[in-house]
Amino acid sequence: MFESIDAKKKQARKVVTRLRKHYPVAECALHHETPFQLLAATILSAQCTDERVNSVTPILFEKFPDAEALAAGTQAQVEKIVKSLGFFRAKATNLRGMAQRVVEVYDGELPRTLxxxxxxxxxxxxxxxxxxxxxxxxxxxxxxxxxxxxxSNLLGLTESQNPDIIERDLMAVLPKKEWITYSHRLIHHGRQICIARRPKCTECPLLKICPRVGLDPLE
Incomplete structure (x- = not known):
């Protein structure tokens, strides 16, 4: 659709401008009060909706508010709290393992490098x-x-379905200052307007610049 990197950069600038106007507040949908709670909630969100995660994290964080508390929790205790989520046993194992490593290796403080x-x-x-x-x-x-x-595929910013390749494609065309907010805004957009099985294209603020790659033409 957009063959050159310069064309994709131009498209990306148009996209972020319209997203910023339509979604001026770009916030993470996962409820949290601390970085540790955000990390725990994000681990739980794998293959699960944010809404479902938000329904269990208040109980989880009340019992295990920080890395030290969670590291000391038992597998059974954590599984009981997150049981309503998919793959709850693996997620409980990951949560406890994450907390234990944070305590043992990083003195209870989350590292700040990828x-x-x-x-x-x-x-x-x-x-x-x-x-x-x-x-x-x-x-x-x-x-x-x-x-x-x-x-991002619909908008012509990437042609891949591989998350790692998509990330590289987006990092190459988006201004770095937009890397964080782009995802927040696009997630809100995907839930409110660009819904997977029933996109509201005629209501979309991006319609004029969206090539709608892979979708049937509008009638």
Missing amino acids: EELITLPGVGRKTANVLLGTAYGIASGVVVDTHVRRI
Whole structure:
């Protein structure tokens, strides 16, 4: 669709301008009060909606408010709280493993580099980018979730379905100052307007610049 990198950069600038106007407040949808709570919530959000995660984290954080408390919790205790989420056993294991490593290796303080964060159980690039961008304002990369993957393809900013390649594509065309907020805004857009099975294209603030790659023509 946009063959040159310069054409994609021009398209990306148009996209972020319209997203910023339509979604002036770019916030993470996961409820949290501390960076540690954000990291825990993001681990739980794998293959699960933010709404479902937000329904269990108040109980989790009341019992385990920080790394030290969670590291001391038992597998059974954590599983009981997160049981309503998918893959709850693996997620409980990752949560406890993450907390234990944070306590043992980092004295209870979360590291602030992507390289260190991805050594924690349950933490990959996406989760590390969420934490660094949302909690610390560090633009380490672009968060690629299902909404970002799908809509970035529709907009012609990437042709890949691979999250790692998509992230590289987006980092190459988006201004670095937009890396953090682009994902937040696109996630809101994907939930409100560009809905996967029933996109509201005629209501979309991006319609005039969206090539709608892969969608049927509008009638």
